[in-house]
Amino acid sequence: MSRAPLCVAGLPEGLLLAKREMVSRCHGAERPIGGAIATHYRIADLRRQAGRLVHAIGIGRKLVAGKSTSTLSIRLYVTRKLPRSLIGAAELIPALVDGIPTDIIEAPPAFFAAPPVFPCTLKRLKRQRPLHAGTSFGHVTVVGGTLGASVRSRLAGEEALHLALSNNHVLADFGAVGLGTGVCQPSAGDGGMEADTVGRLLRFAPIVADGTTENRVDAAVAAMDDAIRISPGICGVGTVHGTAAASLGMAVHKHARTTGYSQGVIDDIDCDVMLPIDRNAPNRVARFVHQLRIRSKNGTSRFAQSGDSGALIVAKASGAATGLLFACPDHGGYAYANPIQAVLDELRVDLA
Known part of the structure; x- marks a missing residue:
C-alpha cells in the first residue's frame, strides 16, 4: 500500500526531506551554533568559521538578484556570505540537495526579543486598565515584553479564569520563576511595580537549551486577578477572527x-x-x-x-x-x- 506524501502546510515530501538533510549537515552536534552567533560580533578567522555560519534553515521561495521567484528552495540563513576561496570544499553548501535548489541568505541571527528597553510611545508603556493586547507586559522580575491576546482554558476547573497569552521568556523567564508568581502591566522595565501586578503565572511550555532538543513554542499564560479584564481586539490590528495556518507570501x-x-x-x-x-x-x-x-x-x-x-x-x-x-x-x-x-x-x- 502506498504511503501518503508527508506535508507541512502543503509542502511536498521531497522538499521536507531535503531540508532535513541540510539541518543534519549544518545543525549537527559537530557544528556548534555558538560559532555562528559569535561570528556575528567577532569575525577573526573567516576560514575557520566558514562552516559554522548557518544559524537557521527553512523552506521558502528562492531569491534571484534580490527578487522572489516561484521556485521553492531550501533556505540557509548565514551571518555572512563568504567568497568560495575562503570556504573549504567540505564546507561548501551544494547548489542542489536531492534535486531541490538551495538558497543562501545573509541575515544576522535573531535573539529572544526581551531586553534591552527601547523607547516607544507612552500609550504602549503606560498602565492601562482594562488591559490591552499589544502593550507592555511581563513577569515582575523580567524587563518585559508584550501581552499577546486574551485566551481561555480548555481544562476542567479553569472555565472561569481570564488568561493572558505571551512568551515563556516574558512571563516565566525561561522557567526560572515559579508558578503563581506575579505578572505586571506595565512591565518592570517600563516602571511596573508591585502595585501594577495584574495576575499570576499559570503555566508555560518548557524550553530546553541544549542545542539539540526540538522546541516547538516559547509560550506561557497568566491568570488575571479577579478585578482585571482584557479588552477585546489588539491595538491597531482590531478584532481577531479565529486562527489560520500561515502560507508563503501571507x-x-x-x-x-x-x-x-x-x-x-x-x-x-x-x-x-x-x-x-x-x-x-x-x-x-x-x-x-x-x-x-x-x-x-x-x-x-x-x-x-x-x-x-x-x-x-x-x-x-x-x-x-x-x-x-x-x-x-x-x-x-x-x-x-x-x-x-x-x-x-x-x-x-x-x-x-
Missing part, C-alpha cells in the same frame, strides 16, 4: 510594546532556528523547529525589535491569528514566530 500585521504597529510578509513557513538564551553565553542555545519567519513589509525598515516578544501575528486579509512572535535580530528586519495552533495546543487554551 501579509500580516501586529502591535507590540516596542515597535507598535507594523506590517510584514511571511517568507518562511518551516524554519528550524538556533537561538542563544543569553547573548553573553552564545553556546547555550535553544533549537526551535517548524517556525515562521516574517520579514518587514517592502518599504519599511523593521518589523519587530526587543520587547515585542509575545505579540500576536495576524493575517491582514482574514484577521486570523497565525503566530506568536518570540525572537528577532537587533535591526528588526525580520522576526520568528511560533505557529499559533501549536501554541494553543501546548498550553491547552483557545483565543477568547
Whole structure:
C-alpha cells in the first residue's frame, strides 16, 4: 500500500526531506551554533568559521538578484556570505540537495526579543486598565515584553479564569520563576511595580537549551486577578477572527510594546532556528523547529525589535491569528514566530 506524501502546510515530501538533510549537515552536534552567533560580533578567522555560519534553515521561495521567484528552495540563513576561496570544499553548501535548489541568505541571527528597553510611545508603556493586547507586559522580575491576546482554558476547573497569552521568556523567564508568581502591566522595565501586578503565572511550555532538543513554542499564560479584564481586539490590528495556518507570501500585521504597529510578509513557513538564551553565553542555545519567519513589509525598515516578544501575528486579509512572535535580530528586519495552533495546543487554551 502506498504511503501518503508527508506535508507541512502543503509542502511536498521531497522538499521536507531535503531540508532535513541540510539541518543534519549544518545543525549537527559537530557544528556548534555558538560559532555562528559569535561570528556575528567577532569575525577573526573567516576560514575557520566558514562552516559554522548557518544559524537557521527553512523552506521558502528562492531569491534571484534580490527578487522572489516561484521556485521553492531550501533556505540557509548565514551571518555572512563568504567568497568560495575562503570556504573549504567540505564546507561548501551544494547548489542542489536531492534535486531541490538551495538558497543562501545573509541575515544576522535573531535573539529572544526581551531586553534591552527601547523607547516607544507612552500609550504602549503606560498602565492601562482594562488591559490591552499589544502593550507592555511581563513577569515582575523580567524587563518585559508584550501581552499577546486574551485566551481561555480548555481544562476542567479553569472555565472561569481570564488568561493572558505571551512568551515563556516574558512571563516565566525561561522557567526560572515559579508558578503563581506575579505578572505586571506595565512591565518592570517600563516602571511596573508591585502595585501594577495584574495576575499570576499559570503555566508555560518548557524550553530546553541544549542545542539539540526540538522546541516547538516559547509560550506561557497568566491568570488575571479577579478585578482585571482584557479588552477585546489588539491595538491597531482590531478584532481577531479565529486562527489560520500561515502560507508563503501571507501579509500580516501586529502591535507590540516596542515597535507598535507594523506590517510584514511571511517568507518562511518551516524554519528550524538556533537561538542563544543569553547573548553573553552564545553556546547555550535553544533549537526551535517548524517556525515562521516574517520579514518587514517592502518599504519599511523593521518589523519587530526587543520587547515585542509575545505579540500576536495576524493575517491582514482574514484577521486570523497565525503566530506568536518570540525572537528577532537587533535591526528588526525580520522576526520568528511560533505557529499559533501549536501554541494553543501546548498550553491547552483557545483565543477568547
